[in-house]
Amino acid sequence: MDVRAQLVMVFNLDKCLGCHTCSIACKNIWSDRRGAEYMWWNNVETKPGAGYPKFWEDQRKYKGGWVLKGNYVKLRAFGKFSTLLNIFYQPYMPKLEDYYHPWTYDYANLYNAPEADDQPVAEPVSLISGEKIDIEFGPNWDDDLSGSPLYAENDVNLDERRIISSFGKLFMFYLPRICNHCLNPACVAACPQRAIYKRGEDGIVLVDQNTCRGWRFCVSACPYKKVYYNWNTGKSEKCIFCYPRTETAQANACAHSCVGRIRYVGVILYDADRLDVALKVRDEELVEAQRRIILDPKDEMIRRAAKENGVPDSWLDAAIKSPAYALIREFEVALPLHPEFRTMPMTFYVPPLSPVLATQRIAYDVEDHEAIPDMEHLRVPVRYLSKLFSAGNEDVVVDALQKLIALRAYMRAKNLGESPDEQILRKASLDTGATERLYRLFTVASYHERYTIPSLHREYLDVAPSDERRGGRGFGIIAKPRGGL
Amino acid sequence: MLDVLIFAVLPYFAIALAIFVTPYRYFSNRLDWSTFSTQFLERRSLYWGSIPWHYGVVLILAGHIIGFLFPSTIQSLLSDLSALIALESIALGLGLMTLFGSIILLVRRFSGVVRAVTSYADWVLLLLILLQAATGVYMGLFVRWGMEWYLHTAVPWLYSLLTLNPQIGFVSGLPLVFKLHVAGAFLILAVLPFTKLVHFLFLPLDYLKDPPILYRWVRREKQLGK
Ligand code: HEM
Ligand code: SF4
Ligand code: SF4
Numbered sequence: 001m002d003v004r005a006q007l008v009m010v011f012n013l014d015k016c017l018g019c020h021t022c023s024i025a026c027k028n029i030w031s032d033r034r035g036a037e038y039m040w041w042n043n044v045e046t047k048p049g050a051g052y053p054k055f056w057e058d059q060r061k062y063k064g065g066w067v068l069k070g071n072y073v074k075l076r077a078f079g080k081f082s083t084l085l086n087i088f089y090q091p092y093m094p095k096l097e098d099y100y101h102p103w104t105y106d107y108a109n110l111y112n113a114p115e116a117d118d119q120p121v122a123e124p125v126s127l128i129s130g131e132k133i134d135i136e137f138g139p140n141w142d143d144d145l146s147g148s149p150l151y152a153e154n155d156v157n158l159d160e161r162r163i164i165s166s167f168g169k170l171f172m173f174y175l176p177r178i179c180n181h182c183l184n185p186a187c188v189a190a191c192p193q194r195a196i197y198k199r200g201e202d203g204i205v206l207v208d209q210n211t212c213r214g215w216r217f218c219v220s221a222c223p224y225k226k227v228y229y230n231w232n233t234g235k236s237e238k239c240i241f242c243y244p245r246t247e248t249a250q251a252n253a254c255a256h257s258c259v260g261r262i263r264y265v266g267v268i269l270y271d272a273d274r275l276d277v278a279l280k281v282r283d284e285e286l287v288e289a290q291r292r293i294i295l296d297p298k299d300e301m302i303r304r305a306a307k308e309n310g311v312p313d314s315w316l317d318a319a320i321k322s323p324a325y326a327l328i329r330e331f332e333v334a335l336p337l338h339p340e341f342r343t344m345p346m347t348f349y350v351p352p353l354s355p356v357l358a359t360q361r362i363a364y365d366v367e368d369h370e371a372i373p374d375m376e377h378l379r380v381p382v383r384y385l386s387k388l389f390s391a392g393n394e395d396v397v398v399d400a401l402q403k404l405i406a407l408r409a410y411m412r413a414k415n416l417g418e419s420p421d422e423q424i425l426r427k428a429s430l431d432t433g434a435t436e437r438l439y440r441l442f443t444v445a446s447y448h449e450r451y452t453i454p455s456l457h458r459e460y461l462d463v464a465p466s467d468e469r470r471g472g473r474g475f476g477i478i479a480k481p482r483g484g485l
Numbered sequence: 486m487l488d489v490l491i492f493a494v495l496p497y498f499a500i501a502l503a504i505f506v507t508p509y510r511y512f513s514n515r516l517d518w519s520t521f522s523t524q525f526l527e528r529r530s531l532y533w534g535s536i537p538w539h540y541g542v543v544l545i546l547a548g549h550i551i552g553f554l555f556p557s558t559i560q561s562l563l564s565d566l567s568a569l570i571a572l573e574s575i576a577l578g579l580g581l582m583t584l585f586g587s588i589i590l591l592v593r594r595f596s597g598v599v600r601a602v603t604s605y606a607d608w609v610l611l612l613l614i615l616l617q618a619a620t621g622v623y624m625g626l627f628v629r630w631g632m633e634w635y636l637h638t639a640v641p642w643l644y645s646l647l648t649l650n651p652q653i654g655f656v657s658g659l660p661l662v663f664k665l666h667v668a669g670a671f672l673i674l675a676v677l678p679f680t681k682l683v684h685f686l687f688l689p690l691d692y693l694k695d696p697p698i699l700y701r702w703v704r705r706e707k708q709l710g711k
Contacts, residue, residue, distance in 0.1 A: 089528075093528075131601075188697070188698050194689075198700050200701065201703050210515040210516065213689070214521060233516065234681075
């Protein structure tokens with residue numbers, strides 16, 4: 001047993017408003033720089049939809065992630081030698097237009113334009129070249145299902161494309177995404193320079209800016225397209241899980257600012273020795289296999305093994321309080337995004353239930369609503385959710401949804417002063433204690449219940465902050481990024 | 486005079502720059518040590534530029550180095566006329582690839598977003614490699630059997646450079662285009678530490694033997710014996 005700790009984020013999709021506050025918080029801190037304008041380390045996309053970059057989930061196009069070949073898990077695009085052969089030009093790398101061309105407006109024209117019959121306008125100009133451009137696509141261009149025939153209808157997870165044009169059956173929800181800080185990160189494996197690494201202590205995946213040479217295999221290999229190429233510095237960048245914040249026990253900027261309070265951050269313990277086995281199961285078994293390598297932090301044997309591995313006591317305590325452990329492993333309501341990419345992502349999603357009012361034809365009035373509709377009448381098709389969160393295994397999604405429905409029915413009855421039906425809980429394999437805890441987590445849980453992030457105690461780690469960083473400006477740039485004659 | 490400049494002064498100057506400035510750059514600031522790839526911004530013409538250029542130049546450079554390191558072996562290989570013709574044709578083909586590639590690489594820099602991210606260093610470098618490819622191909626066509634004469638003109642002269650006793654006599658009788666090619670080569674070496682050309686100095690080969698996932702532990706004593 002090789003017990004390691006990992007920081008994990010969980011998103012409760014039922015509560016995401018699609019307000020993009022998280023994206024802005026992230027951008028303000030980390031990616032508001034030349035070359036990074038187009039990057040959204042945290043982005044929120046509408047599902048069904050094209051996403052960001054466009055159709056990132058379509059691995060027939062981007063060839064990201066891993067595939068199971070016999071008893072080997074291999075990168076989909078390149079082996080080690082074909083990496084070298086494709087190093088001069090990468091066939092599957094997304095291009096700028098797949099994200100969008102960053103732009104601003106020529107505001108000066110509003111003041112400087114000569115007198116004329118028409119009002120002057122501020123035309124869009126490229127943030128890269130300063131030339132005038134036509135805006136053809138932008139961040140969240142397809143927000144709230146806009147442009148559906150072009151975008152949502154071509155969502156690769158959608159079986160029944162017509163659902164998009166059938167008003168009565170139409171559905172949507174928001175999907176906030178950051179780097180998943182995977183246990184089997186394809187970005188790390190694909191980097192020939194070995195510039196990307198996973199931190200042993202907390203599992204955060206980082207690009208070493210001094211080592212990166214801009215070969216960009218990580219950009220292609222990440223199936224979630226969460227490594228970005230900075231065209232100005234010539235290096236790749238990605239979400240850093242706000243490690244300067246988490247190291248000091250503060251929540252990540254996106255989580256901290258989340259208006260819907262949909263996010264949870266906590267520690268899980270996992271068995272690195274069993275990773276290999278868990279990666280080699282069939283698609284439908286992936287979620288279950290991933291759950292099984294997550295260990296019970298209360299188990300004495302596991303705690304001892306973790307300590308031997310150097311996991312500090314404060315981390316073990318945090319693992320017990322971790323909302324991530326509760327939602328993922330204990331209650332099994334949080335699911336990984338696209339487990340079939342086999343990177344073993346370490347962010348998890350509680351699938352959306354709402355609107356429970358089902359479809360137009362089977363509209364429940366308020367009385368009926370008490371009963372809470374059954375699975376078949378939920379607006380978001382289970383099939384669709386299963387393609388996102390369980391590699392097509394509908395049972396896994398149904399189990400999670402059943403718990404959410406039971407939780408609602410039970411708590412609603414209770415809050416209305418009726419006698420709640422414990423039968424429904426048992427059917428969803430919950431009990432009253434678990435229900436109360438879940439209810440609390442999903443509703444009134446305080447900041448410190450939602451974010452149980454232990455400090456990394458760098459002060460004890462015997463690593464002096466590097467001299468070059470002292471008095472510096474924080475992340476990344478110590479010296480000017482661009483050299484030359 | 487020009488000969489001394491091209492065959493003695495420039496080479497030492499260029500080698501000195503490459504040897505001393507490159508490590509300085511490496512150790513003082515690696516944040517700009519990159520390919521500065523522009524594929525992200527423009528890929529259609531890069532495909533036709535980068536692939537022919539690199540496959541051509543890597544093999545041709547290897548050829549130059551092999552000839553320099555093992556002159557007598559190559560000499561005996563080339564004594565077979567058909568081998569000489571075959572190798573010369575391959576070299577010419579590769580040369581044409583580099584020429585074609587370097588033209589595309591330069592031309593695509595003139596417009597749009599690629600122009601916006603082009604530094605002076607890029608212009609200088611791309612111009613130099615184009616001239617280098619052009620003079621190389623010119624010799625391949627009009628100063629035939631370069632493989633032969635390279636071995637007993639340029640190679641002994643290069644060895645004389647190494648022994649700090651430059652013997653310009655080996656090469657001073659060669660045509661002007663050869664002198665331009667040599668000048669170009671050492672100019673490229675001279676600008677190496679100041680441009681993105683440094684990208685090929687550290688070939689990424691470690692990963693061939695490494696396990697796929699790389700961990701780094703902040704703690705000094707690595708708890709895991711792996
Ligand atoms: C075998 C080792 C080499 C590798 C792996 C390599 C890789 C690369 C890569 C990835 C790029 C960026 C292309 C892009 O824009 O996406 C590049 C550009 C370039 N390489 Fe290489 N290269 C190698 C050797 C060389 C050599 C030997 C030379 C010349 C002596 C060279 C000259 C150039 C030049 C001039 C560019 C700039 C092209 C441009 O941006 O317009 N490379 N190389
Ligand atoms: S989501 Fe992508 S970038 Fe993040 S760790 Fe996984 S493979 Fe790497
Ligand atoms: S801040 Fe929270 S609620 Fe708003 S879009 Fe982001 S994840 Fe959703």
